Amino acid sequence: MPAEEAQTRVYALLERLRAAYPKATTELQWSNPFTLLVVTVLSAQTTDKKVNEISPELFRRYPTAEALAQAQPEELEPLLRPLGYFRQKARTLVKLARQLVEQHHGEVPRSMESLTALPGVGRKTAAIVLGTAFGLQEGIAVDTHVSRVAQRLGLSTHQAPEKIEQDLMALIPREAWTWFGHALVLHGRYVCLARRPRCSRCVIADLCPRIGVTAAA
């Protein structure tokens, strides 16, 4: 498909998504940049719902980077167990907090470079924190949902998250990057499901190569 034609279809997509998910944001519970950073790190390969179930107790015990930096990883493990990867996440979280204290005065840094230099923080997590906590459009968070939906919509043919992000950034107006990421996550989570997409109640099915001119499932 010519780039120009793809761009025209993207504007139609954005309009539909804007109507369907006008205020799309994360479903993770957070109260400040530090808690958002932590819950986003914890959300790897688990559901937001599970993270929200344990995060209140986590932040009751460790409300700040300073408090978390003084913890031993082992004492976090029982709390993190239901999330999976719990030993790794416990170690990562304490290392992360210690670096925040030692290198950033206990504050969450506001640049992509500083954030991705932190343990447990890749571009996906950094883009969420920058966009959602600070309102900075520095990238598009490509997770499993964004990756799947973008590919099904034909917005990218790549598999590598960095490549998908580049394709999306070229197609989406910068001021919409953060919202667009959240919208695609919600669409992927509730409509464009991994195993069995619910195309019959998809607001962009007619713009999707999978359905398009064909009948909706």
Place this chain on the structure above:
DNA sequence: CTCCCGATAT
């Protein structure tokens, strides 16, 4: 590339 890992939907 492999490893980390429990809970849930299908």
Place this chain on the structure above:
DNA sequence: ATATCAGGAG
């Protein structure tokens, strides 16, 4: 039984 869940490090 198996795929999937807002990934990142070694």
